[in-house]
Amino acid sequence: MWWKSLSVVLIVYTILAGLLPPLKPGITRVAPESAHSGQVIRLQAYGYNSKYTGSDAKDIRFWLEYDSLHALAAQELRVLSDTCLEAVFTLPVRMPGTGQNAYLNAIIDHPKDGVSLLPGALELVQGDSAERVGADWGIGLVQDLHIIKDFTFPYRNVIYESIRNTYFHVPMWFALMFLFVASVINSVRYLRNGELEYDRRAAAYAETGLLFGVLGLVTGMLWANYAWGKPWSNDIKQLMTAVALLVYFAYFILRASFDEPEKGARLAAVYNVFAFASLVPLLYIIPRMFASLHPGATGNPAFGSQDLDNTMRLVFYPAILGWSLLGFWIAGLRIRYQRLEDKVLQIEV
């Protein structure tokens, strides 16, 4: 069928378009990582995917930003290599705000690479000497940034290249959702007219959905190990997802525990409706009510404009469709198998 070919095409596209484009240039770290106010420091910034030699040092701009208003501009800027910049900063004696220390953002604007930012790059500690260099914070320095439009994915600290997991880990959950919806629709149909075919479909969709759920959980654990530090940190999203999957595991135990298939099918169908009703709060509502490491946890839907830019959307949406169609394809195989088995068993009886 055409949609099976479409799923293959979309998944191939997802793998190619998800893996081949580079990340936008970023700053991995600056050295030194902390300084006293009133100091003159020579700061080195290390880039990722950057091509600093690609343009003249005088066209590159480098700031240390205190907040959206206050910033410092680099005085002497030298390009040491494609991935290393060196600049001199004169740190003012006083901080613009109150507090004994502050974390300054490093911002580099390159005519060809575009702008890159490292939040909290340099820790600035209030020094004790009151009279030294007389530099002051610049107001509204960070402007006229170069925004480069090309097919690249955003650079994010800690995550780096693993941002591409968005096209593989996340669609698992979309596929799960579509399959479980199909499952509950068929369960309701079965309850309304008692045809065994609908029960077969409901069971097959739930089973395939569960497969995608397990894959989503396991891939999430692998990703979490490198983004959050450990595979299982008892995060609310992880816990509630595990509960949701267990609810669906119980659906199959319930089905299997009846000798008469008709009776088991009816009870399983009722259970499926309740399982689906619990799925939505478990996956989408409760995790948003507590602090979570998972994106989209703090009130806003996951993959708002903060997590997903327009380039990523070009791969992400086809990925969802591709993986979901693959899920329905596999579920279709499962349904056809069950139909056959039921036929053979009826001959035997």
Add this chain to the structure above:
Amino acid sequence: MKRFLTIILFMAIYLPGVMAQGNRDFMRETGKIYVVVGVILLIFVGIVAYLVRIERKLTKLEHQLKEEKQ
């Protein structure tokens, strides 16, 4: 199915530890790109495992049919 699930879980939990041995952390090199490779592999292995399971059930059914005909 259980065995495959165990294998997948094992891969997700213990593989990072095995990979991290030695001075260099293989998975964290080159911008953590191998995390993506690992995720794709896990999905591939998981889906193939499920297909193998369906195939085994089919084989069993075929044998049953054959015995009936004889």
